[in-house]
Amino acid sequence: MAAPYELIYYAGVPGRGEHVRLILEEAGAPYQDTQFLSFDEARQRVTTWLAGGGHGNPRYFAPPLLKHGDLVISQTPNILLYLGSRLGLAGEQEDDVYRVNALALTALDGLSNEVHDAHHPIAVMLPYADQREESRRRSKEWVQSRLPSHLAYWQKVLVENEERGSGPWLLGSTFTYADLVLFQCLDGTHYAFPKAMRQARDTGKYDRVFKLWEDVKARPNIAAYLASSRRQKYQDWGVYRHYDDNDVIAE
Amino acid sequence: MAAPYELIYYAGVPGRGEHVRLILEEAGAPYQDTQFLSFDEARQRVTTWLAGGGHGNPRYFAPPLLKHGDLVISQTPNILLYLGSRLGLAGEQEDDVYRVNALALTALDGLSNEVHDAHHPIAVMLPYADQREESRRRSKEWVQSRLPSHLAYWQKVLVENEERGSGPWLLGSTFTYADLVLFQCLDGTHYAFPKAMRQARDTGKYDRVFKLWEDVKARPNIAAYLASSRRQKYQDWGVYRHYDDNDVIAE
Structure with a gap:
């Protein structure tokens, strides 16, 4: 997918979103990040996206969220799993x-x-x-x-x-x-x-x-x-x- | 892989291993399970396998473990992810x-x-x-x-x-x-x-x-x-x- 990666998380602390930033930074992959919004705007963005991203994405419980095209996923280790494979940072051998x-x-x-x-x-x-x-x-x-x-x-x-x-x-x-x-x-x-x-x-x-x-x-x-x-x-x-x-x- | 699935966990309670059993049972997949050993034997098996399964499998921190041929993996959600894809229980659409x-x-x-x-x-x-x-x-x-x-x-x-x-x-x-x-x-x-x-x-x-x-x-x-x-x-x-x-x- 040529869509940009978008990290949706609270602004103001590294938090769990930091793991997502680090993998994107290591890979040199461009991404959007709600940390550049105001505290309230970032929180509002989180709340909106937690209610599900349409296109068959179920409602999620807590941030961080990653939006990539029509896919919106939650859970830090899950986001890393998704990005890891795409960015060549999930190993080289089978499994x-x-x-x-x-x-x-x-x-x-x-x-x-x-x-x-x-x-x-x-x-x-x-x-x-x-x-x-x-x-x-x-x-x-x-x-x-x-x-x-x-x-x-x-x-x-x-x-x-x-x-x-x-x-x-x-x-x-x-x-x-x-x-x-x-x-x-x-x-x-x-x-x-x-x-x-x-x-x-x-x-x-x-x-x-x-x-x-x-x-x-x-x-x-x-x-x-x-x-x-x-x-x-x-x-x-x-x-x-x-x-x-x-x-x-x-x- | 035609190798059997082997669940390595403590005997005596459902515990975190239960999630692994349920997916295998739902799929009707044959599996071996250390719950049929004595309490002490199961614990010993867990300790042995936590030290890593050879073949490039790193040491792991806690059970349950799944052994499938040369692959030994830990972490309940990780084992489910592995089995879910193989057993047709991880959804049908892309992602x-x-x-x-x-x-x-x-x-x-x-x-x-x-x-x-x-x-x-x-x-x-x-x-x-x-x-x-x-x-x-x-x-x-x-x-x-x-x-x-x-x-x-x-x-x-x-x-x-x-x-x-x-x-x-x-x-x-x-x-x-x-x-x-x-x-x-x-x-x-x-x-x-x-x-x-x-x-x-x-x-x-x-x-x-x-x-x-x-x-x-x-x-x-x-x-x-x-x-x-x-x-x-x-x-x-x-x-x-x-x-x-x-x-x-x-x-």
Whole structure:
């Protein structure tokens, strides 16, 4: 399809839409982005498109949405799956698309959804202030047991590739959108939990993981994007938030 | 591939593996299932395969896993995506696979992951008893605001199809694995929150959603499966758990 890619998401924070931006930026694919609208206009656009895009597209529950011609789809990993195949970032071997999708889903589960829930453990509809104590308790537990578990998992994936003489990416020698997803997840987790991430880095146990973060950041298209005004700043709303109360280290 | 499908998951509860069983059962596809091993043997099998399946399959973080010949993949929605295309349950129109994947991801987010987190709001590594108060608070909030939000969403999808002269399934006239996923999510949520689900049903506001639950249950292959010993019972471990403390209704 020659139609433009259109990202429909809230304006003002990187959020879940950021994964979509990163894959489009890496591929150098032109796209439209509601982040350039006002906050209210972007929100209105999201609401309109959530009600379904006609042409047999069912109503969707939450943004980000991707519009491409008559197709309107939701769910971050689903949008990445669609774009990954089209943009040559979903692997090269038969069935790699499923390996890459699994890696992306795992990164989003562990280092995006779990991090989000650290500031909203009781209810996503209630403000943080109404669940501050629970949020602190959850953050302490998360930094203590889950963060090391996730980092150790990604380290093993990368080390095992290296032992097979492959790497430096998650799928081996082939860069895929799973690398972009893990980069953004690490970057956002670092914003939310800088002390714990520094502590983890200093152990030296996750050096391949932190190297991947740097390697993605240094890719020419990504570096140019991150330096541009298109890269929005993290704020204290959205998926990744920094609260001093939660910025703890493991014991 | 003529290789058999092999589901690798814990034995003893339906869990996330149940979504994989339902799609295979609906399609009448033969499969092997570690649920027939002892509890310890199944757990051992899971651990072994999580370390990667060779042949370029990276290590994975959590079960269920699907093995099909040399391919080993993780992540429930990813396994369904793979099987859905092969078994003719991912729609008929171009790009339907992405519409179906979005619907399945939305059902799993809202009526599986959120329900799981109701009994583990603070930490998945801590026992329920250590987060019982928070669990009760989260359950009350969830039943009050999120359950109606999810049911209203699914009702709208189904009503809008009907208004277009289509239905009775989520994608319209074509039955897909998204219907199976929503069925299992409703069924498990009913196990966890029977009072709230009965209350929701009695309002009459979600009649299309509860009808879909019944319609899926009545499909010949699914009915036969649910009546068989292959359908495991819910227990108070796993994704869906019933705790009296959490079995509340909306105010």
